[in-house]
Amino acid sequence: MIYLQLFLGFLQIGIFAFGGAYGAIPLIRDVVMTYGWLSEDQLTYMIAVSESTPGPIMVNMATYIGSSQAGVLGAVIATTAVAIPSFVIILIVSTILKNITDNPEFQAVLRGIKPCIVGIILSTGLYMIINNCRMDGGLNRVNIVITIILIMFILLHKRFLKRKASPIHLIIFAAVLGVAFGRI
Amino acid sequence: MLELFLTFAKIGCFTFGGGYAMISLIEDICVTKKKWITHDEMMNMTVIAESTPGPIAINCATFVGYKMKGLKGAFAATIGVILPSFLIIYVISCFLGNFMEIKVVADAFRGIKLAVGLLIFNAGLGMLSNMKKKLFPRIIFCTSMLLMLCSEFLGFKISTVVMMMTAGVIGLIYNYVSEMRKH
Numbered sequence: 001m002i003y004l005q006l007f008l009g010f011l012q013i014g015i016f017a018f019g020g021a022y023g024a025i026p027l028i029r030d031v032v033m034t035y036g037w038l039s040e041d042q043l044t045y046m047i048a049v050s051e052s053t054p055g056p057i058m059v060n061m062a063t064y065i066g067s068s069q070a071g072v073l074g075a076v077i078a079t080t081a082v083a084i085p086s087f088v089i090i091l092i093v094s095t096i097l098k099n100i101t102d103n104p105e106f107q108a109v110l111r112g113i114k115p116c117i118v119g120i121i122l123s124t125g126l127y128m129i130i131n132n133c134r135m136d137g138g139l140n141r142v143n144i145v146i147t148i149i150l151i152m153f154i155l156l157h158k159r160f161l162k163r164k165a166s167p168i169h170l171i172i173f174a175a176v177l178g179v180a181f182g183r184i
Numbered sequence: 185m186l187e188l189f190l191t192f193a194k195i196g197c198f199t200f201g202g203g204y205a206m207i208s209l210i211e212d213i214c215v216t217k218k219k220w221i222t223h224d225e226m227m228n229m230t231v232i233a234e235s236t237p238g239p240i241a242i243n244c245a246t247f248v249g250y251k252m253k254g255l256k257g258a259f260a261a262t263i264g265v266i267l268p269s270f271l272i273i274y275v276i277s278c279f280l281g282n283f284m285e286i287k288v289v290a291d292a293f294r295g296i297k298l299a300v301g302l303l304i305f306n307a308g309l310g311m312l313s314n315m316k317k318k319l320f321p322r323i324i325f326c327t328s329m330l331l332m333l334c335s336e337f338l339g340f341k342i343s344t345v346v347m348m349m350t351a352g353v354i355g356l357i358y359n360y361v362s363e364m365r366k367h
Contacts (some may be wrong), residue, residue, distance in 0.1 A: 019234075019311070024250070027344050030344045030345070032350060044301075045301045048296040049273070049276060053299075054199055054269060055199065055265075055269020056227065056239035056242060057239070059266050060269050063273040063274055064273050066274070067273070073208075075270070075277070083239070083262065085238050086238025086239060087258070090246040090250070091255070092256075092258070092290055093257060094251065101228075105325075108355045109352040110355070111358075112356065112358070113348050113351050114321070114329040115315055115321035115325040115328070118325050119327070120328055120347065121311065122308035123332035124308075124332065125304035128304060136360055150298060150299055150302055156304060161213065167303050171296055171300075171303075173299075174296050174298060177295040177296050179288055179291045181295070182287070183291075183293030
């Protein structure tokens with residue numbers, strides 16, 4: 001039954017993941033939490049691993065979750081399921097519906113979906129940040145300090161190097177901070 | 185056919201950081217070096233990839249593969265772009281659990297966990313600044329953000345898929361209403 005769940009779960013993610021990898025993360029979180037496949041912590045680690053390894057993040061997540069739940073067959077099923085919708089949609093767009101992107105109704109639907117995704121992504125990020133900074137019945141001081149240092153890193157990087165800090169640099173810096181604070 | 189597969193496998197091996205990083209590499213290889221597609225087709229494809237769901241890399245691979253060699257080409261390119269990350273992650277997934285028992289690794293991941301939330305929030309901010317500065321998208325944005333925050337902090341569950349579908353329908357209705365007003 002786990003195979004069917006993996007297939008349907010990742011098919012759903014593949015169908016609704018507009019807006020690239022970050023648009024997919026809230027969806028993946030939703031599905032993974034609903035089925036109870038990973039804990040909140042495990043999911044965060046996995047997002048970091050997906051960011052720091054090559055390839056589409058959605059494929060990385062599907063492979064990992066599939067493999068952790070049901071071995072190599074699970075990995076194949078989840079990865080195939082997440083790829084099928086975009087594969088089929090692109091085939092349809094390049095054969096039958098060549099001008100779909102000019103269609104006013106199609107555009108109208110996208111105009112509704114896009115700002116909705118931005119809201120979902122921002123609130124997911126905000127929730128994860130706040131959740132990391134608290135513990136049972138109090139504040140997690142070390143995590144708050146690390147978070148503030150990381151925010152400074154992002155802001156200073158943008159201010160002085162005139163471009164966004166790359167996710168990999170941020171992840172490496174955060175890992176170093178984690179080890180450093182672990183020694184204290 | 186083999187060339188399509190190998191080229192997209194190479195793209196799959198060397199693109200860190202998801203779709204948008206991939207687009208520039210695909211442009212470099214498929215337009216400039218191999219001349220498989222023209223610059224205009226590439227632009228057109230980027231628009232399609234952004235307005236259809238799914239990983240942008242898969243959208244691009246399917247598009248280029250289909251154009252070069254039909255259905256078989258689409259399969260070859262798509263499998264090519266997926267295979268490297270599949271193999272890498274599969275190997276990692278077998279070891280990550282054991283890794284986490286080493287103290288240094290667990291400490292590092294404690295830091296990384298904090299970075300991930302910030303990365304997502306930062307990506308959201310970037311998308312927000314690219315959003316059209318009009319009333320309609322702003323209302324949708326604020327509503328979805330509020331609903332999502334309530335669902336996470338107060339614990340009543342709202343499905344993200346249902347929210348997105350509702351937003352799509354509202355977009356359609358809004359379009360009809362503004363069309364009718366014009367007439």
